[in-house]
Amino acid sequence: MPVEADSIDQDATPQEAWSQLAILADRAGAMDIRALFAADPRRAETYTATLDDLSIDFSKSSVDADAHTALLALAEAAGLRAFRDKLFAGYAVNSTEGRAAMHMALRAPEGEAMLAVLPTGIENAAAIAIAERRRMQDFVTRVHEGDIVGATGQRFTHVLNIGIGGSDLGPRMACEALTLARGAMLTPRFLSNVDGTGMQALARELDPATTLVLVASKTFTTQETATNAAAARDWLAGALGEAAVGVHFVALSTNRLAVASFGIADDRVFGFRDWVGGRYSLWSPVGLSIALAAGWEAFQGMLDGAATMDRHFRDADLAENLPVLLALVGIWHSSVLGYRAQCVLAYDDRLKRFPAYLQQLEMESNGKSVTLSGAAVGHPTCPVIFGEPGTDAQHSFMQLVHQGTQVIPVDFILAANADHDRPQAHRVLAANAFAQAEALLRGRTLEEAAAEMRNAGQPEAAVAAVAPHRVFSGNRPSTTILFEKLDGFALGRLIALYEHKVAVQGAIWGINSFDQWGVELGKVLAGGLLPDLAPGAAPGEHDGSTSALIRRFRDLRRER
Ligand code: F6P
Numbered sequence: 403m404p405v406e407a408d409s410i411d412q413d414a415t416p417q418e419a420w421s422q423l424a425i426l427a428d429r430a431g432a433m434d435i436r437a438l439f440a441a442d443p444r445r446a447e448t449y450t451a452t453l454d455d456l457s458i459d460f461s462k463s464s465v466d467a468d469a470h471t472a473l474l475a476l477a478e479a480a481g482l483r484a485f486r487d488k489l490f491a492g493y494a495v496n497s498t499e500g501r502a503a504m505h506m507a508l509r510a511p512e513g514e515a516m517l518a519v520l521p522t523g524i525e526n527a528a529a530i531a532i533a534e535r536r537r538m539q540d541f542v543t544r545v546h547e548g549d550i551v552g553a554t555g556q557r558f559t560h561v562l563n564i565g566i567g568g569s570d571l572g573p574r575m576a577c578e579a580l581t582l583a584r585g586a587m588l589t590p591r592f593l594s595n596v597d598g599t600g601m602q603a604l605a606r607e608l609d610p611a612t613t614l615v616l617v618a619s620k621t622f623t624t625q626e627t628a629t630n631a632a633a634a635r636d637w638l639a640g641a642l643g644e645a646a647v648g649v650h651f652v653a654l655s656t657n658r659l660a661v662a663s664f665g666i667a668d669d670r671v672f673g674f675r676d677w678v679g680g681r682y683s684l685w686s687p688v689g690l691s692i693a694l695a696a697g698w699e700a701f702q703g704m705l706d707g708a709a710t711m712d713r714h715f716r717d718a719d720l721a722e723n724l725p726v727l728l729a730l731v732g733i734w735h736s737s738v739l740g741y742r743a744q745c746v747l748a749y750d751d752r753l754k755r756f757p758a759y760l761q762q763l764e765m766e767s768n769g770k771s772v773t774l775s776g777a778a779v780g781h782p783t784c785p786v787i788f789g790e791p792g793t794d795a796q797h798s799f800m801q802l803v804h805q806g807t808q809v810i811p812v813d814f815i816l817a818a819n820a821d822h823d824r825p826q827a828h829r830v831l832a833a834n835a836f837a838q839a840e841a842l843l844r845g846r847t848l849e850e851a852a853a854e855m856r857n858a859g860q861p862e863a864a865v866a867a868v869a870p871h872r873v874f875s876g877n878r879p880s881t882t883i884l885f886e887k888l889d890g891f892a893l894g895r896l897i898a899l900y901e902h903k904v905a906v907q908g909a910i911w912g913i914n915s916f917d918q919w920g921v922e923l924g925k926v927l928a929g930g931l932l933p934d935l936a937p938g939a940a941p942g943e944h945d946g947s948t949s950a951l952i953r954r955f956r957d958l959r960r961e962r
Pocket residue numbers: 565566567568569618619620621622623624627680681766918921
């Protein structure tokens with residue numbers, strides 16, 4: 403993407419860079435994307451960035467040459483290059499927890515060193531990851547070959563992953579993406595919520611004799627996972643005897659001590675280090691369910707795809723760098739133009755869980771309002787992320803995206819080739835994806851709406867009454883991510899694209915994308931509140947509303 407504007411100070415300070423962007427946003431017609439296309443017929447070419455078969459078309463946004471230059475100036479002013487160097491050098495970019503963020507080491511190819519700088523010294527993160535990856539591969543192969551079997555000697559047919567947040571969302575999303583079209587080697591099931599209905603339903607469906615249970619928890623202290631793991635253990639031990647637990651349970655964790663006290667033997671523990679954040683852990687042993695369900699080749703493909711994006715992010719110039727450009731367009735929308743939501747529409751049923759996965763990645767990472775130095779952040783940070791697969795979304799919330807009072811940028815995601823034998827269905831799917839983006843851009847004027855109604859023979863009274871409701875403002879931004887086909891490689895590359903996008907945005911906002919203190923208070927209060935719900939307990943101190951709700955809840959349960 404070329405940099406051409408000369409009115410923009412490319413050596414601006416961060417404050418100046420933000421001011422330049424604010425001035426650009428205030429220009430008359432700054433939001434007129436259609437005018438940008440009229441002025442530059444080659445705009446789509448100019449504002450499409452590629453990496454092999456993967457392309458990202460940013461042209462349906464109001465970023466023009468000036469905004470593009472000013473956004474790159476902001477990235478420079480915010481020290482993005484230095485941040486990127488620190489990230490890959492394994493420094494403790496997660497400053498509030500004193501940890502590196504070295505998830506890239508989990509997908510590093512054999513022989514590539516990647517270091518993590520710890521308070522106690524330096525370790526070769528890639529070597530540690532590769533050693534554990536070999537153990538995982540061996541385990542997966544032996545399960546698939548029937549060498550590792552259940553307590554009754556039967557082969558495993560199902561894998562139940564018990565975990566929550568990053569220990570659930572990534573593996574669940576990837577399992578769906580990689581097994582929906584062609585089926586699974588082991589049928590994956592997931593238990594995350596502490597709502598007991600989940601285990602009750604799974605107990606009806608699963609045969610304990612053929613179910614391998616993975617307890618995935620980075621900390622192995624998460625209340626929901628501990629509760630669900632205990633329930634699954636009761637279910638399995640009740641059916642097959644206590645001795646079967648060691649045969650059917652596997653732990654994926656950094657906390658070997660806690661795993662041992664749960665009763666899982668060391669050779670059934672796959673570990674990782676705390677330089678892997680929870681929401682980045684699907685590349686670690688937490689991804690074991692993906693390899694068991696989709697096969698090792700698909701899992702390795704994911705790692706390779708992500709490693710390709712890592713190299714691109716690390717080495718490519720900022721102006722050509724896909725995660726950087728995706729991040730900058732996001733910043734233009736959320737921080738400069740003030741759009742407070744971001745919609746993600748994957749036109750692919752296999753990516754049904756991708757928005758849910760992104761919600762944690764983006765909102766847990768960048769849902770922050772304090773900078774690294776503890777000051778209030780000066781700009782709106784992460785928007786609300788939501789999405790559903792296209793075309794389903796078109797028949798629900800897209801009404802609001804087209805005609806609602808707020809502007810919501812959309813990321814459209816589409817593979818050019820499907821993994822089924824109905825090419826026409828895929829053309830229909832793709833036509834809808836492109837048409838949605840076109841409709842958001844083009845819009846429909848009152849005159850056009852009225853003319854269409856008249857052409858359809860509608861009476862003037864109906865035209866006057868209904869035409870205003872059929873107006874679309876247009877000029878609504880979207881980004882289209884297109885690639886050849888969705889396999890392990892493409893999925894890994896797509897996930898890593900968003901991971902680095904999030905890191906870039908965090909660096910530019912000056913926040914820590916790798917901690918999540920915002921989840922703490924609720925956890926602490928839930929621990930204090932739990933005893934108050936027991937029959938006969940004397941309720942503790944709460945605000946008036948919470949106390950009343952506790953009383954009402956207990957009355958309705960009528961427990962003695
Ligand atoms: O509550 C948030 C969180 O800490 C996430 O960051 C994490 O992915 C999830 O809980 C689960 O944590 P763990 O893997 O330690 O059980």
